[in-house]
Amino acid sequence: MTVAHQLRAVGLDFIEVAPVRLVFAREMSAGPEAVYRALADDVPGWAEWFSAVTFARPTGDGSTREVRLRGGGRFQETIIAAKEPEVYAYRVDVANTPGIHAFAEEWRLAPSGTGTLVRWTFALDGTAAVRFMAKLGRAGLGRAFRGAVAALDRRIAA
Secondary structure (H helix, E strand, O other): OOOEEEEEOOOOOHHOOOOOEEEEEEEOOOOOOHHHHHHHHEEEEEEEOOEEEEEEEEOOOOOOEEEEOOOEEEEEEEEEEEEOOOEEEEEEEOOOOOOOOEEEEEEEEEEOEEEEEEEEEEEEEEOOOHHHHHHHHHHHHHHHHHHHHHHHOOOOOO
């Protein structure tokens, strides 16, 4: 990882109190159990359905992950919540992006009819410039999330 930056270790509570919280929600036709398995158990599969992800793999005993993003972002992450089929969350421990102090994401899954309501929370703390850019990127993150959920739904159905 080029120029690794160690981030602050945060827990699940950070998701609710982070200076930048971007929350997106969308319904899927797949059930919560299938969605959870795709998120938590098929980490390499993320590159197949989330267009921003170019590479993902579990590391260590599976409680950590390595993720690479389009554009060169690289992260080492720790799973901070894995409660099937309701919540899957992770924090970034090491990033090659300067200015980020703490970063976590949470995927909450709730039954919705015969499918699942997926709520993704992007939680971040960083320099003023990083916080500003994250908020500025809300629309793009929303599009990426909607596309990812649609692609995941197709992948699970196939």
